[in-house]
Amino acid sequence: MSEDINIAIVAALIDAQPGYLSGSSLADSLELSRVSIKAHMDQLKNEGLRIEAIRNRGYRLISLPESLHPSVLEAMLRHERVTADFRFYKSIDSTNTEAERALADGCPTPLVIAAGHQTKGRGRLGREWFSEDPGNIYMSFVFRPHLAPSRMQRFTLWMGLELCAELHDQFDAPLMLKWPNDLVANGKKVAGILTEARIDSDQTRDLVLGCGININSNMDNWPEEIRQRATTLSQLKGTALDINQLGAALIRRGLNAYDAFVDGSYEKDFDSRWHRFNALEGQTVTITDHHGDHIGTIEGIDEAGALLMRDKSGITKTYQAGDVTLSGGLKPWVA
Structure with missing residues (x-):
């Protein structure tokens, strides 16, 4: 139950940003006392949330924890x-x-x-x-x-x-x-x-x-x-x-x-x-599977998502699985 209340309080603080959230209105909406609201706020502060409290204005969320909460x-x-x-x-x-x-x-x-x-x-x-x-x-x-x-x-x-x-x-x-x-x-x-x-x-x-x-x-x-x-x-x-x-x-x-x-x-x-x-389009790669190493140029994928690679002899082969190593590094990302 305490966790559900904390979730509701955090959600209300986020919705109120960048403004203040009235403690009395929050207490009324959650059917809690002002003392209970303050206790939950203190708990959230101890867990890494920066929450500002100003008399006659309420609570304001300043920042969130740097880790998952x-x-x-x-x-x-x-x-x-x-x-x-x-x-x-x-x-x-x-x-x-x-x-x-x-x-x-x-x-x-x-x-x-x-x-x-x-x-x-x-x-x-x-x-x-x-x-x-x-x-x-x-x-x-x-x-x-x-x-x-x-x-x-x-x-x-x-x-x-x-x-x-x-x-x-x-x-x-x-x-x-x-x-x-x-x-x-x-x-x-x-x-x-x-x-x-x-x-x-x-x-x-x-x-x-x-x-x-x-x-x-x-x-x-x-x-x-x-x-x-x-x-x-x-x-x-x-x-x-x-x-x-x-x-x-x-x-x-x-x-x-x-x-x-x-x-x-x-x-x-x-x-x-x-x-x-796609990071591999047109790249020269080595595909390693249980048959060994295979070197060639990537041409795309087929309808099943298997990788298509043209080898040095010009034959395009299909690979369902394998580790891919690039010879010249990944191509730059283009928007």
């Missing part, structure tokens, strides 16, 4: 008119693992699980995803699409393209999608996507899409190997970003992107998104 994030989600179920964990083993547990327990979907810290983050091909920094966002979208597996082939690409679009349109972040699931800028990784599904004979029953996005991390705390190949949005922008606002915007965009994918309306935008945010 459950009440602030949920208030932002209400502001974005997001109605999906939402769970937040200060720390968890993995949001994708928690999504699997939630599905096993029969959770309603869509569900979004977010965390400020992961102890066992997962990447593609069983790799570990370094996710111990509270300045980042780790989240999983949980769905039960009940669609034929053949319809899901471009799902991860579409979701990655939409996240790129949101980060560019709302935060002017010059990200591109490196097939099949990395968001990159200036040749360095900013975010990764991991899609996991439970498939019956004729339909995709359960679907989890996990995202790890580097926002305001202190890169000095990263292992040297990761600093060489990854960066953060704040590093790209030269300033810290509002992580709760950004998280809410990405959740809203992700849920809307899923709806568009399920009803098929995404198809009218897919090609334009792909040409705008």
